[in-house]
Amino acid sequence: xxxxxxxxxxxxxxxxxxxxxxxxxxxxxxxxxxxxxxxxxxxxxxxxxxxxxxxxxxxxxxxxxxxxxxxxxxxxxxxxxxxxxxxxxxxxxxxxxxxxxxxxxxxxxxxxxxxxxxxxxxxxxxxxxxxxxxxxxxxxxxxxxxxxxxxxxxxxxxxxxxxxxxxxxxxxxxxxxxxxxxxxxxxxxxxxxxxxxxxxxxxxxxxxxxxxxxxxxxxxxxxxxxxxxxxxxxxxxxxxxxxxxxxxxxxxxxxxxxxxxxxxxxxxxxxxxxxxxxxxxxxxxxxxxxxxxxxxxxxxxxxxxxxxxxxxxxxxxxxxxxxxxxxxxxxxxxxxxxxxxxxxxxxxxxxxxxxxx
Amino acid sequence: xxxxxxxxxxxxxxxxxxxxxxxxxxxxxxxxxxxxxxxxxxxxxxxxxxxxxxxxxxxxxxxxxxxxxxxxxxxxxxxxxxxxxxxxxxxxxxxxxxxxxxxxxxxxxxxxxxxxxxxxxxxxxxxxxxxxxxxxxxxxxxxxxxxxxxxxxxxxxxxxxxxxxxxxxxxxxxxxxxxxxxxxxxxxxxxxxxxxxxxxxxxxxxxxxxxxxxxxxxxxxxxxxxxxxxxxxxxxxxxxxxxxxxxxxxxxxxxxxxxxxxxxxxxxxxxxxxxxxxxxxxxxxxxxxxxxxxxxxxxx
Numbered sequence: 207x208x209x210x211x212x213x214x215x216x217x218x219x220x221x222x223x224x225x226x227x228x229x230x231x232x233x234x235x236x237x238x239x240x241x242x243x244x245x246x247x248x249x250x251x252x253x254x255x256x257x258x259x260x261x262x263x264x265x266x267x268x269x270x271x272x273x274x275x276x277x278x279x280x281x282x283x284x285x286x287x288x289x290x291x292x293x294x295x296x297x298x299x300x301x302x303x304x305x306x307x308x309x310x311x312x313x314x315x316x317x318x319x320x321x322x323x324x325x326x327x328x329x330x331x332x333x334x335x336x337x338x339x340x341x342x343x344x345x346x347x348x349x350x351x352x353x354x355x356x357x358x359x360x361x362x363x364x365x366x367x368x369x370x371x372x373x374x375x376x377x378x379x380x381x382x383x384x385x386x387x388x389x390x391x392x393x394x395x396x397x398x399x400x401x402x403x404x405x406x407x408x409x410x411x412x413x414x415x416x417x418x419x420x421x422x423x424x425x426x427x428x429x430x431x432x433x434x435x436x437x438x439x440x441x442x443x444x445x446x447x448x449x450x451x452x453x454x455x456x457x458x459x460x461x462x463x464x465x466x467x468x469x470x471x472x473x474x475x476x477x478x479x480x481x482x483x484x485x486x487x488x489x490x491x492x493x494x495x496x497x498x499x500x501x502x503x504x505x506x507x508x509x510x511x512x513x514x515x516x517x518x519x520x521x522x523x524x525x526x527x528x529x530x531x532x533x534x535x536x537x538x539x540x541x542x543x544x545x546x547x548x549x550x551x552x553x554x555x556x557x558x559x560x561x562x563x
Numbered sequence: 564x565x566x567x568x569x570x571x572x573x574x575x576x577x578x579x580x581x582x583x584x585x586x587x588x589x590x591x592x593x594x595x596x597x598x599x600x601x602x603x604x605x606x607x608x609x610x611x612x613x614x615x616x617x618x619x620x621x622x623x624x625x626x627x628x629x630x631x632x633x634x635x636x637x638x639x640x641x642x643x644x645x646x647x648x649x650x651x652x653x654x655x656x657x658x659x660x661x662x663x664x665x666x667x668x669x670x671x672x673x674x675x676x677x678x679x680x681x682x683x684x685x686x687x688x689x690x691x692x693x694x695x696x697x698x699x700x701x702x703x704x705x706x707x708x709x710x711x712x713x714x715x716x717x718x719x720x721x722x723x724x725x726x727x728x729x730x731x732x733x734x735x736x737x738x739x740x741x742x743x744x745x746x747x748x749x750x751x752x753x754x755x756x757x758x759x760x761x762x763x764x765x766x767x768x769x770x771x772x773x774x775x776x777x778x779x780x781x782x783x784x785x786x787x788x789x790x791x792x793x794x795x796x797x798x799x800x801x802x803x804x805x806x807x808x809x810x811x812x813x814x815x816x817x818x819x820x821x822x823x824x825x826x827x828x829x830x831x832x833x834x835x836x837x838x839x840x841x842x843x844x845x846x847x848x849x850x851x852x853x854x855x856x857x858x859x860x861x862x863x
Contacts (some may be wrong), residue, residue, distance in 0.1 A: 258756050279762030291753040295775040295858040304771070305761025357761070 208269040208282075208360035208393055209234050210255065215264035217250050217417075225250050226417045228264070232361075237387050237394045239408035243440070244399055247417040249365055252397045256285050256363050268360060279309065284354035285363040288370060290346045292338040298349040299334040302356050317356075324355040327386070344375045351386070364396040368403065380406060401441050405429065413437050430546065435555035438482050438548075444512060447522030448480040450552060459549070463518040464497045468542070470549060471561035478552035485512065485525035487543040490532060495539025504531045515540065598839075604832035611826035623833035633834065635809060636817040637841070639724055643731070643795060643813060644845075648788040651732040652781070655739030660769060662740070663747040673744070677737045684734070688801030691730045692717065695802075717803055720810035727798050727811055735791070739784050746780035747773065778857045785849060793842050814838045 210232040217225040225247040232238040240248040253259040255266060257278030266274045273281045292301050299321060306317045325331040328348045338346055347367060354362055367383075368376045384407060387394055398404055404411045405425045413420040413428060413436075421433035432438035438446045451461045451468075453475045459468040461481070468481070490513075499515040499522075511531035513524045515538060524540070532538050549558040605624070608617040627633050662673050679687065694702050695716035703713040716726040750773060758768050774781070796815040799805055805812035805820070812820075814834065822831030 256756075256760060258759070278756075278760045283760065285757070285760050287753045287757065289751065289753055291751070291757040293754060293757075293772060305758070305763060308764075308767050308771075309762035353757075353761075 209267075210361055210393070210395065211265075211267040211270075212251070212255070213265040213267070215251065215254060215266065216262045217247070217254060217259060218262050224417050225254070228414075228419050230412055230419065230422060232393065232395055235391045235393055237384075237392075237396065237407055237409045239404040239411045240395065240397045240414060241399065241401065241404035241408075241411055241440075242414035242420075246414040248397045248399075248414045251414070252285075252363055252365055252395060255361075255395060256283060257281050282360045283363055284357045284359040284361075285365065286347075286350045286354050286367045288366040290338070290350040290370075292346055292349055292353075294338050297335050297337055298330065298341065298352070301338070301349055302334075302353045305353070306356060320356045320358070321352070324352040327355070327390075328352050328382075343371050344379060347371065347379060348382075351383075355390075360393065362392050362394045364394065366398055367396075368398070368400075383407060401443065405441070413440065415440075431548065431557065432482075433557050435480060435482075435550050438550070438557075442484055444485055444523040446482050446484045447520070448482050448550065449517060449520050449522065451479050451481045453477060453479045453549075461497070461518065463499060465494060466496070468496065468544065468547075470544065470547065472549065472558055473561075475549070475558065476551055476553065479558065480550040480552050480555075482548045482550060483522065483542055484546070485523040487546050488515075488522065488524045489541050489543075490524065490526060490530055491539035491541045493539065495541050497540045497542070499538050499540055501532050501534050501536050501538055503534050506531075601832040601835055604829050605836050607829050609828040609832070611822065611828050616829075619829065623830055624837075626830065627833055627837055632809060632812070633817070633837075636812045636814055639809075639811065640793060640795075640813045642724060643728060644789060644792040646725075646728045647731045647735065647792050648785060650728070651735035652739055652784055652788065654732060654736040655743055655784070656774075656781075658736065658740045659743035659747055660773065663744055673741075677741055679734045680737045680741075682734075684797040685801050687730070687734055688798050691726075691798075692802050695726055718807055720807045723803055723807060723811045727795075727802060730802070731792065731795065731798060735788065739788070742784055743777060743780060746777040750776045775858050779859055782849075782853055782857045785853060786846060789845055789849065790842070793838065793845075 210230075212228050212230045215225060215228040216223060228247075228251055230238075240251060242248050250259060254261050257273075257276065261274050264274070265272060268281060268283070292298075293304065296304060302321045302324065303317050306312055306320070307314070310317075312320070321334070322331070325334055328351060330345065330348045330352060333341060333345055333349070338349070341349065347370075350367070364383075368379050371379060380403060383396075386392065387407075396403075396407060398407075405428075408425055410422060411425050411428050412422045413433075415436050421428055421437050423431075423433075428437060428441055432441065432446070435448055438448065449461060451459045451464075453459050454477075455475060457470045457472050457475055459470060459479065459481055461468075497517060499517045502514040502516050502521065504511055504513045506528060509528065511526055511528045513526060513531055515522055515524055517540075547560075549560060550556065551558055604616075606618065606620060608619050658676055662669060662676070682690075694700055697703065697713065697715050697718065700716075702716065707713060714722060717723050754772055754776070755768060758772055763771070794815050795813055796819065799811050799813055799816045800819075803811040805816050815838070818831045818834050818838070821827045821834060
């Protein structure tokens with residue numbers, strides 16, 4: 207296993223730049239998830255690591271060795287594709303054996319041993335004689351992972367591997383991937399647009415937008431302390447409310463719907479800030495509350511309810527117990543959990559450092 | 564209820580036959596009837612333009628078996644087919660693989676290699692007669708320039724058929740290339756990417772991924788190629804008239820000679836029917852060998 211270092215990696219097609227100055231180090235045995243909306247450059251970044259796309263500028267190191275200009279086969283990596291990319295005319299066994307037999311110095315017996323071992327781990331021993339079209343989506347994905355495993359590469363790359371599976375299977379395979387990573391100690395770089403995959407799988411998450419890295423952090427840190435409004439909006443469902451407020455230098459935050467000013471401590475606050483609150487960080491007040499809102503609608507989602515509340519011109523979501531959910535149309539008082547509240551610069555969208563007590 | 568259903572179905576079937584009838588009529592007039600007619604002729608002594616015909620039974624077929632020229636013509640046709648098809652398909656495959664990439668001006672290259680297909684065969688034949696010309700021909704000039712002796716391409720009985728093979732391969736390969744290029748476009752690019760990551764070389768990718776995945780199209784091209792080359796007539800007619808010494812005489816040309824030059828329609832029909840049998844046999848052989856190895860892409 208190995209570390210992967212990206213230094214100022216850029217990719218441009220003609221004049222348009224799709225990946226800009228990506229700096230990232232993936233540690234040994236780390237599960238790094240690249241996440242972002244479609245077109246954010248995450249797949250391009252992964253394909254540059256794989257060697258399938260040329261790196262326009264910057265440097266790529268695997269285990270400290272510069273592989274920027276090396277062809278894919280000399281980087282010692284394996285990749286699992288969204289479409290599985292299994293050879294349709296070969297059985298599962300031959301799909302796994304093909305690359306090894308053609309390129310490695312392993313004997314047939316050694317190759318066979320590796321395939322049997324990977325098949326055992328992935329629970330596909332019974333499927334080895336079948337061709338891809340005789341396999342279900344989940345089984346194909348296992349074979350594709352098996353093909354990567356038998357190579358015993360330094361780094362595993364996954365390009366949206368679960369996107370073609372149905373929801374139930376996706377949950378299951380997510381668990382399997384987590385188990386594989388833990389049991390085999392693999393170094394993985396994993397691309398997805400799905401925030402749940404990012405949050406559950408990653409030891410760290412690298413959030414991308416418009417070709418740039420927005421934040422690289424552990425999943426919970428990304429959730430609790432998003433670096434900017436983009437990350438705040440992308441991670442979390444329903445998304446974080448960003449309420450436009452006025453602020454003075456000392457950290458007094460005002461909004462028409464607030465009964466009194468909210469006091470937060472920070473240095474050099476701009477005049478216009480966004481007050482970020484997640485649905486679970488708001489509660490309905492038994493008294494008048496910190497802010498005054500009106501319930502627009504309320505959705506039951508099992509044990510909890512999601513209540514949409516209008517706060518002046520803005521809408522925000524409140525997560526609460528079903529029994530606590532107020533009727534649509536009613537006026538409610540809201541309390542914010544200020545220990546987790548955050549502020550963003552209204553102009554740049556960047557998070558503002560708060561002084562926590 | 565079920566009776567009404569059956570009646571509706573019968574009505575639907577009748578309607579279908581009504582729609583099919585015109586094309587059946589066309590096929591019957593121009594395909595089935597001539598086949599029956601030519602079989603009928605092959606059992607008679609028929610002279611072109613003479614309404615009187617005489618029953619001969621299997622005599623024409625006995626004559627075919629004894630006809631040394633027929634066997635030579637058959638051998639020529641087989642040689643022509645078994646050389647033209649592999650050469651042109653191999654050339655087409657290599658061209659298609661080379662042209663299946665995104666490069667500036669690729670459309671121009673593709674058109675350039677397809678161009679021979681658009682030239683009428685008679686015109687193409689005339690051009691190659693000029694190219695092969697013994698004294699002033701560009702091919703001999705080129706041979707001379709690199710110190711090789713001049714060749715009597717179309718006038719040497721050992722060489723003339725090969726000269727037509729070269730010309731035909733040039734003409735066919737552009738056509739096959741276009742079909743194979745379309746097939747290559749359907750091979751998902753991530754298969755090649757997966758293979759590249761696996762370290763599989765370009766030649767191995769061609770042999771183990773490309774060729775198996777386009778095998779249905781290759782098979783189609785082989786069958787079409789056999790049908791075309793067994794019926795080769797125009798190049799022979801324009802370039803050599805079957806000569807020298809019948810070295811380029813092929814089955815369709817031999818049929819033409821017997822039917823229209825010697826006006827022996829009965830014998831021409833017999834040769835034509837024999838050609839049909841050989842062609843079906845060859846296609847059957849191809850289906851049993853190559854056809855078994857074709858891999859069809861796609862879902863269950």
